[in-house]
Amino acid sequence: MYDDFDQILDRSAAATEDSEVITHSLARDIDLPRGAGKAVLITLDNGLDHKRPSTLGPGTLRELSHVLDRVQARDDIVAIAITGKPFITAAGADLSLISGITEHEQAVDVARIGHGTFHKLANSKIPTFAFINGLALGGGLEIVLSCQYRTVCDSAAGIAFPEVFLGILPGWGGTWMAPNLVGVDTAVKLVIENSMNQNKMLGGKQAFELGLADAVFEGADYLARSIDWMAGVVNGDIAVERPEIDRSEDTWAAAIKKGKKFADAKVSGAAPAPYRALDCLAAARTATREEAYLLEDQGLADLVMTDEHRASLYAFDLVNKRAKRPAGAPDKELARKVTKVGVVGAGLMASQLALLFGRRLGVPVVMSDLDQSRVDKGLGYVTAEVDKLLAKQRISPDRANGLKALFSGTTDQADFADCDLVIEAVFEELGVKRQVFGALEQHVRPDCVLMTNTSSLSVSEMASTLQHPERVVGFHFFNPVAVLPLLEIIRGEQTDDETLATAFAVAKGLRKNAVLVKDSPAFVVNRVLTRLMGEIMACVDEGTPIEVAERATAPMGLPMSTFALLQLVGPAVALHVGSTLHQAFGDRFGESKCLSALVEAKLPGIYTTDESGRPQLNPEALAVLTQGDNPSTAEQVLERAERALAEEIGLMLDEGVVAAPMDIDLCLILGAGWPFHNGGITPYLDRRGASESVRGKRFLPPGVASLPA
Numbered sequence: 001m002y003d004d005f006d007q008i009l010d011r012s013a014a015a016t017e018d019s020e021v022i023t024h025s026l027a028r029d030i031d032l033p034r035g036a037g038k039a040v041l042i043t044l045d046n047g048l049d050h051k052r053p054s055t056l057g058p059g060t061l062r063e064l065s066h067v068l069d070r071v072q073a074r075d076d077i078v079a080i081a082i083t084g085k086p087f088i089t090a091a092g093a094d095l096s097l098i099s100g101i102t103e104h105e106q107a108v109d110v111a112r113i114g115h116g117t118f119h120k121l122a123n124s125k126i127p128t129f130a131f132i133n134g135l136a137l138g139g140g141l142e143i144v145l146s147c148q149y150r151t152v153c154d155s156a157a158g159i160a161f162p163e164v165f166l167g168i169l170p171g172w173g174g175t176w177m178a179p180n181l182v183g184v185d186t187a188v189k190l191v192i193e194n195s196m197n198q199n200k201m202l203g204g205k206q207a208f209e210l211g212l213a214d215a216v217f218e219g220a221d222y223l224a225r226s227i228d229w230m231a232g233v234v235n236g237d238i239a240v241e242r243p244e245i246d247r248s249e250d251t252w253a254a255a256i257k258k259g260k261k262f263a264d265a266k267v268s269g270a271a272p273a274p275y276r277a278l279d280c281l282a283a284a285r286t287a288t289r290e291e292a293y294l295l296e297d298q299g300l301a302d303l304v305m306t307d308e309h310r311a312s313l314y315a316f317d318l319v320n321k322r323a324k325r326p327a328g329a330p331d332k333e334l335a336r337k338v339t340k341v342g343v344v345g346a347g348l349m350a351s352q353l354a355l356l357f358g359r360r361l362g363v364p365v366v367m368s369d370l371d372q373s374r375v376d377k378g379l380g381y382v383t384a385e386v387d388k389l390l391a392k393q394r395i396s397p398d399r400a401n402g403l404k405a406l407f408s409g410t411t412d413q414a415d416f417a418d419c420d421l422v423i424e425a426v427f428e429e430l431g432v433k434r435q436v437f438g439a440l441e442q443h444v445r446p447d448c449v450l451m452t453n454t455s456s457l458s459v460s461e462m463a464s465t466l467q468h469p470e471r472v473v474g475f476h477f478f479n480p481v482a483v484l485p486l487l488e489i490i491r492g493e494q495t496d497d498e499t500l501a502t503a504f505a506v507a508k509g510l511r512k513n514a515v516l517v518k519d520s521p522a523f524v525v526n527r528v529l530t531r532l533m534g535e536i537m538a539c540v541d542e543g544t545p546i547e548v549a550e551r552a553t554a555p556m557g558l559p560m561s562t563f564a565l566l567q568l569v570g571p572a573v574a575l576h577v578g579s580t581l582h583q584a585f586g587d588r589f590g591e592s593k594c595l596s597a598l599v600e601a602k603l604p605g606i607y608t609t610d611e612s613g614r615p616q617l618n619p620e621a622l623a624v625l626t627q628g629d630n631p632s633t634a635e636q637v638l639e640r641a642e643r644a645l646a647e648e649i650g651l652m653l654d655e656g657v658v659a660a661p662m663d664i665d666l667c668l669i670l671g672a673g674w675p676f677h678n679g680g681i682t683p684y685l686d687r688r689g690a691s692e693s694v695r696g697k698r699f700l701p702p703g704v705a706s707l708p709a
Helices: 005-016 058-072 106-124 139-145 175-180 183-194 204-210 224-233 248-265 274-282 289-304 307-320 349-360 371-393 397-406 430-440 458-465 496-507 524-543 547-552 562-569 570-587 593-600 619-624 634-655 661-672 682-688 690-695
Strands: 024-032 038-043 079-084 088-090 127-130 135-137 150-151 155-158 215-217 339-342 366-367 409-412 421-424 449-452 472-476 486-491 513-518 608-610 615-617
Touching: 005 106, 005 562, 005 593, 024 058, 038 058, 058 079, 058 106, 058 430, 079 139, 079 224, 088 127, 088 139, 088 150, 106 139, 106 289, 106 397, 127 139, 135 139, 139 175, 139 349, 139 449, 150 204, 150 248, 155 183, 155 204, 175 183, 175 289, 183 248, 183 274, 183 562, 215 224, 224 486, 248 274, 274 289, 289 307, 289 524, 307 608, 307 661, 339 349, 339 690, 349 371, 349 397, 349 496, 371 409, 371 570, 397 496, 421 430, 430 449, 430 458, 449 458, 449 496, 458 472, 472 496, 472 682, 486 661, 496 513, 513 661, 524 562, 524 570, 524 593, 524 634, 524 661, 547 562, 547 634, 562 570, 570 593, 570 634, 593 619, 593 634, 608 619, 615 619, 634 661, 634 682, 661 682
Parallel strands: 038 079, 079 127, 088 135, 127 150, 135 155, 150 215, 339 366, 339 421, 366 409, 421 449, 449 472, 486 513
Antiparallel strands: 024 038, 079 088, 472 486, 608 615
């Protein structure tokens, strides 16, 4: 396809030969059934276990390209098939190698080596087949789509285009092949919506139903049935029919418009990747394959050279590596075994916790509350949620019955006597929580771990009056409990290593990512969010119109605006946390008159909804606000917010609230949904200059989460 393709491939492979883990193209001849003839089956395999998926670097693509050249030169074969090692087809480009790119031309080469290699599959005179036996991400899916025919295993998992999630675009043919195979509406869903929706992936059956594969087979004899199916296609026994693609300009424009609206809702234009991907998808209506490849070459190269892509790789590394090896966690061998859990409280949060502990740990869970009606309500919530899982076929009837049998309720805390762990989820007031733990100590064993789900109160003060303060630890979940993956684990002044190790082990069992946090007011996420909200509310108090303050932080690309967050948590909770931090840290956390007015008026926020359910400013809320006469522009509000965040995060690091800036970024990504394309918050503040302006230095070294200096 490219006149100098072999030179590009050799140059790229030479640049990474010391660092790339090669995924080999293992080719073997197979005799097809049905008398169809001989075929070559190429298995992509990096020689490592399934925890290290096969990736596609320059050396890997060079080997695959050469194997394809040899195979396609033969005149004794009737088909070529590609599959992967068990459970994995291919995981896409090797991100560790892409992160080392420093020149635009290097990035162009990355696009070209994929296009040039995969084009040999798409343009082959010998029919090419892909057998999707497992994970097929990004470039792995593009290999699959480049083949002329495809089967998929019904149990395959992890089929997706994650590129936009990582600040780039499917740059090895995906933005042209997907819409021309499954239609532009589905392609936009795959490339934009799924990727930006927490990197949603497909299973094998879903991939088949969407048209990404021509046939689906069960796992037990998947390869044998795929080979038989291939033989049927080759000898004409099986005809592959695909629906005609709607190429009307109106259909295409509507899908692209929908994708842009989705991207705007997610990043408000603050990240370039979805928009460049949409440009490529739009062009696919009329572009030839070769024209589309050239467009992807430039789009991918431009995006690889952006700070947003580097920040996305930084965030990806945090979530996939640092989150799995928490800084400061004790030796896991110190953890105590947990065979029964107690939950103090039966309200919504407590009930969510009970369900999570029972479902993930598979141990008995006993819930308590002040009276039987509250206990029954909590147990009713758990039962209803299990029934929902059953109705959605996410669990079997036997599993549902087994889960329900794990839960019990009580009004007598003596029933916690044989628990290994008890977590409280009662009213957020220090005296109440002290009282709860004091009562528990009369019933539980001395080695029973006591956890608090407090969002801002001192764990040390909570434990200070107990006989065994060393077994108290903070275990702060984020709402919704079943969805958000972060756990802030707070070590009190006297928390011992065994208790802390148990907390980390339980977090892992719950499939949560834990970050060790010092016992400091509001810990990490709530302290950062409260400082941000406080600065925005201060601008409103001074006279900045709500609409101006609302759009000011759009360049940060946050999952929701300050006032949407206020509506979610409620003004009363926001005021309570703000007041707590004002008492702890002084005027950095101001007490907003406008926020106090909303609480006094018992309003849920500044929004209401119109007849169609869309949010709009509530005239009643606006009427109670008392504002000054010193408004700020959106740019001024943003600058103030950035400087406030840089100051607060710097102070948190000075205080040792967490081990490093990366932990603050990890907390905000996992606990508050802050965007990958910013890398959390510290890379963003570094790029904007707020870090150096406020602190005189960056949070992260140059080249980490940004282009090399």
